[in-house]
Amino acid sequence: MDPIKMPHERCVHIVDDEELVRDALTVLLSTAEIESRSYRTAEEFLESTSLTEPACILLDNQLPGMSGFELLKRIAGAASNSRVIMITGHGDIPTAVSAMKIGAFNFVEKPFDAEALLITIEEAFSCADKDRNANKEIEEIRARYDLLTNREQDVFTLLLEGLPTKVISNRLGISARTAEHHRAAVMQKMQARNISQLVRMALKVRNFDNTKNNL
Numbered sequence: 001m002d003p004i005k006m007p008h009e010r011c012v013h014i015v016d017d018e019e020l021v022r023d024a025l026t027v028l029l030s031t032a033e034i035e036s037r038s039y040r041t042a043e044e045f046l047e048s049t050s051l052t053e054p055a056c057i058l059l060d061n062q063l064p065g066m067s068g069f070e071l072l073k074r075i076a077g078a079a080s081n082s083r084v085i086m087i088t089g090h091g092d093i094p095t096a097v098s099a100m101k102i103g104a105f106n107f108v109e110k111p112f113d114a115e116a117l118l119i120t121i122e123e124a125f126s127c128a129d130k131d132r133n134a135n136k137e138i139e140e141i142r143a144r145y146d147l148l149t150n151r152e153q154d155v156f157t158l159l160l161e162g163l164p165t166k167v168i169s170n171r172l173g174i175s176a177r178t179a180e181h182h183r184a185a186v187m188q189k190m191q192a193r194n195i196s197q198l199v200r201m202a203l204k205v206r207n208f209d210n211t212k213n214n215l
Contacts, residue, residue: 011035012121015045015068016060016087021110025058032118042066051078054132056124059104060087061095069099076103081131083124085117134204141201147189155182159195160202 014025014036022038029036039045042063049055051074061068068086075082086099086107096107105127106120148156151172158168169179192198 042071
């Protein structure tokens with residue numbers, strides 16, 4: 001029987017210099033049917049993985065060479081949309097909080113609570129799935145918008161202001177019939193049933209862009 005192949009998204013990268021910890025985490029993840037890859041150092045992780053690829057990462061802060069904190073900064077700077085769960089020693093809460101401010105998804109303390117850790121990892125996967133779906137939707141909206149002619153884009157902008165066809169025709173210096181024709185083309189190409197749906201599309205793109213700019 002062929003082995004079951006787990007989706008790439010269901011893979012956790014473990015970066016920890018302690019072999020016993022890496023082995024224990026690998027076994028724990030396998031019980032939840034989650035694939036894992038292990039690295040002893042931050043440098044080994046960087047050599048084996050592209051920072052531009054989103055991933056779920058269990059990252060120990062205390063590493064030889066480059067620290068986990070420094071690797072987290074590199075990952076956050078790459079804007080890869082990775083989910084990093086920091087591993088900290090007991091009582092090292094200030095470091096964990098600082099990691100969250102930089103962009104860590106969550107943090108866990110040693111020794112691990114197995115059930116709590118798996119719940120945190122599943123939450124990371126869930127958030128990643130939502131982001132992928134949102135990104136896909138935004139890309140589809142942008143692709144539809146790119147199909148609009150320059151004039152249709154003008155009409156699109158005025159439709160978002162809630163202007164009726166007659167006012168749009170006056171603004172653009174075209175006949176009402178031509179404006180109505182462009183309006184129909186905009187609705188068809190954007191796959192919008194009505195103006196409210198068209199507005200929601202525009203707001204999704206705008207909010208998405210604002211979120212990215214604020215990261």
